[in-house]
Amino acid sequence: MGGYRFRWDVIPQNLDFLLAGLQQTLTISAITLCLAMLGGLLIAVLDMSRFAALRFLGLASGEIIRNTPILVQLLWIYYVLPVVMGINLDAWWALVIGLSIYSSAFIAEAYRAGIQAVPKGHREAAQVLGLSPLQSFARIVLPQAIRLTLPPLAANFVQLIKYSSLGAVISVGEITRRGMELSSSIFRPLEVFTFIAVIYFLICWPLAMGIRLWERRLSRR
């Protein structure tokens, strides 16, 4: 161990290559978050549906997604989906869709908690004034629920930045994958993976701290 000579200069030499990967990582995380917000809403609506069959569908899909590993889900979408259903996704889309589905299940929980935190009386006031159930949901419940849901959504974004590294397994050129490729061509895994870990930390940690402050401020009100 003592004999190892760090060669940190490999990082600036390959910085553009790695940063292009970081850009991919952030793009994938952002797109996935948007899709998962929609998917989460769908699952939450199914969960709270009047119809038992839809409720079952929402609950079952949520349970399956939450109780299988994300890596297995990604491999399944990438390798099994083409065989079973003839759906051929390139690696990038397989990652985006896989992560979106995974996050949807967690975001659905956040939505549900947010919606349930809106007092029943607010809906009753809307009902008595003649607002339709849809108007009551869109105008009264959802805007309040979203405020409570924002911190968990941001937390989910942090999760997605980290989980998008799984794209490396199905050869999506995000930062981790590029690190793997770089380290195997220049034989400098210590420098490369240390640098990548630091990058992840520098992005995720301030976000996580910000969210913590935000939540504290929300709970004080």
Added chain:
Amino acid sequence: MAEPAIPAQPGKSLIAAKNLSKSFGAIDVLKNVSVSIDEGEVVCVVGPSGSGKTTLLRCFALLEQPTGGAVIMRGKTIAASGASTEVRQAAKRVRSDIGMVFQHFNLWPHFTVLQNIIEAPRRVKGIGRAEAEADAVKLLEKVGLADKRNEYPSRLSGGQQQRVAIARALAMRPSVMLFDEATSALDPELKHEVLLVMRDLAAEGMTMLVVTHEMGFARNVGSRVIFMDQGDIVEDSSPTSFFSAPKTDRAQRFLRQLQD
């Protein structure tokens, strides 16, 4: 204040319960209750807690589905057990004709005072923003809060919030106003300002059904007092006779306990 869509006809039944029952599981909260409220009446509902007062009011507000019997407004059934399509449509038509004020105000916290008031007129009646706002300001002046129009509810005292809630209900021009213990959640010094607004409303001829513990209000403002106990209407009389000569033991006991 603009006239309600249908002119008031004093002495004519506006809203009524007919053999109304409501159970929650095995608990019978309302047992075969019948009562009719005429236009222009201020009916105060009093009684011990758990007597079914609030549930009766919530049935009138169409917030509870009756287990038996019906709620009738101007001769039309608007709520019944196992309500038919016809009943549901009738309910939809009279929905905003019945105003309700809740114990806990239920203002929407993400809207300003003005937004709280104009929401239903705009979304339900399709009134334009300018007109709805002008009307809202008039209603706020009436409850003495025009200067608070741009505040959020959390910046107001409980009494102020309840007065906004009254203005919000009035903005739909209801023919009847239901008050569910509208002052029970308020400190004594704040009750007064809300009771004054309610008294003014009664003086204008608004039909009101008021569930209350304020015996002074029932005695001085009410035109009729209904005493409920254990899901039944036990007495239905003028305030004078109810407070000076209650007929039943239960009412006598209730009034005696209030004096202790």
